[in-house]
Amino acid sequence: EKFVVSGITCKKDEAKVNIINLPDRPGIAARIFSELSNNNINVNMIAQSSLDDNSGINNISFTVSREDLPKVVKIMENLKKELGAKDVITSNNIAIVSVVGIGMKTNPGVAARMFSILGNEKINIEMISTSEIKISVVIKEEFANKAVQLLHKEFELDKV
């Protein structure tokens, strides 16, 4: 199955929320996103990596629109005590850049190429979330235009 990169997308005016050292047990993620949903907060990207399954803790990050951040900070401060999370850290100067395509899961090189373009430019990748048709990363918004331009070039989308 040949992969085809069909486009690069960029979402600015985003903010990142990191919930640090949550209890890693069933129902925790449900509680967080139910609370956000009840407050009509749209969540764009959610990423949770995995630690040691015996550690009993984990971290979750998600993005929201920058204008929702103050409201989200209040919600999370209350939730933090209830959940027993160690910290809630936010950042309001980020963007989500994505490579969109078909068949990317069968082509391990696409993520490698995308991350290399950013790495070579010294752009730090803060969050990663992927599916077969989309690889999304969070980077500082100041680098977003540059990232999109370089990715367009790498995947030859400017020659179309």
Next chain:
Amino acid sequence: EKFVVSGITCKKDEAKVNIINLPDRPGIAARIFSELSNNNINVNMIAQSSLDDNSGINNISFTVSREDLPKVVKIMENLKKELGAKDVITSNNIAIVSVVGIGMKTNPGVAARMFSILGNEKINIEMISTSEIKISVVIKEEFANKAVQLLHKEFELDKV
């Protein structure tokens, strides 16, 4: 924009790889996935949450097919020293369950409902990766059939 859940997918025979306490600087993710790509390893899901941007460390998790795990373990053991990662932890009994739909980013309730179904069943969510059209979680494979069945019911896909 109304959201529509069009299906539940389940990928079994997967394995999870967690790289713990990596240096959080440009080029690290590129190195990992270039090495995997050079070894023809297909990566299904990648998730990286964010910690404290001043901590200098991060964790990355990804999934591969179970049959590729022994090869990946060797690759990662070599890479671990080069990158200065604290640990590489793997798990070979997981599955990826996804809710697939349209317009999910504008509907915060979908992730909340999916996570609640799993949480109520005491199924622990080990990894999360999302896009507007797909919410994917990693859970223990022994719970996959149950999870799919319950999610079908929740999103009324069995009434179609």
